[in-house]
Amino acid sequence: GQQVMQIPQYQHVQEGEDFTTYCNSSTTLSNIQWYKQRPGGHPVFLIQLVKSGEVKKQKRLTFQFGEAKKNSSLHITATQTTDVGTYFCAGPVTGNQFYFGTGTSLTVIP
């Protein structure tokens, strides 16, 4: 079946350093979503990428969808303590059903 893997599983950075998490699918995806879950909270939708090679920015966050639509990345520039949390990618299985990646837990050291 479809698998969506994320690396790294954990990342510790000094405040101000950059951070990147990578998402890889075993199959081609029609689109990919990214979510953020703060410690003790619930996942919150960040963005959806649809087109091959698409790049979208949200302030310090940059999201990319690979040319082959099998991988994606989230890059945070100059991390802040508010960026702490677990970042998940999610790819569609059928229709509205999405398969979530394993997540990358980000710790920002002040």
Added chain:
Amino acid sequence: DGGITQSPKYLFRKEGQNVTLSCEQNLNHDAMYWYRQDPGQGLRLIYYSQIVNDFQKGDIAEGYSVSREKKESFPLTVTSAQKNPTAFYLCASSGDRTNEQYFGPGTRLTVT
């Protein structure tokens, strides 16, 4: 104030008891989902429903049951057949225009 509510936030049960987790949404979404999250793990799909009176099993449906009698409500029952029921349970919904999922605050279930 639109959104998804789950209750209770924390739930404690003895082994061998069935327990039902509540999930209600007022977003007028057709699709609803139940996920299980274990410490340091991703989200695993238990059941999902695309429309009232219809639902499908996800990856880990064994030991769980659901119903979808109303559009707004998608309760999950954790039965005594579920071998490791202690976990964080998240309910979500999505609409027709976008398949962005909106999550509830979750229920942390502890079974001893």
